[in-house]
Amino acid sequence: MPVYIVGEHDNPKDETRYAKYQKFVAEEWVPYYDKKLKNICKITSLSDNTGHIIGIYEFEDLEALGKMWNDPEWQMMMIKLSKLVDNNKFRLCRTAIIT
Numbered sequence: 873m874p875v876y877i878v879g880e881h882d883n884p885k886d887e888t889r890y891a892k893y894q895k896f897v898a899e900e901w902v903p904y905y906d907k908k909l910k911n912i913c914k915i916t917s918l919s920d921n922t923g924h925i926i927g928i929y930e931f932e933d934l935e936a937l938g939k940m941w942n943d944p945e946w947q948m949m950m951i952k953l954s955k956l957v958d959n960n961k962f963r964l965c966r967t968a969i970i971t
Contacts, residue, residue: 875931876965881957883923893956900949908943912936925957937964 884890909915909929913936918926931937940946954960 873933873966875934875937877927877929877931877937878963878965879927879929879961881925881953881960883925884956884958885923889956896952896956900952904945904949908945909940912939 884893905915912931914930916928916930918928929937929940931940950960
């Protein structure tokens with residue numbers, strides 16, 4: 873059964889922090905995605921044009937999610953991201969079963 877991580881954050885309004893965020897995305901996030909994530913999950917990124925970003929990470933199953941979640945490099949990147957953005961949140965989701 874597929875599982876999803878829904879991540880949300882607000883881009884910083886401060887220009888200095890926003891520049892650091894953009895540098896982080898270009899120099900660390902994109903290479904990490906290309907190297908590791910694109911082989912284990914599908915990512916959809918959405919924005920409401922106010923600086924609120926939503927990322928939906930779709931995994932085949934919990935085992936695939938565990939490959940990312942337990943990766944020390946991923947964990948360090950999430951610590952860095954949390955310092956660069958506001959209101960950083962993650963939710964673990966699955967397909968709803970309606971009876």
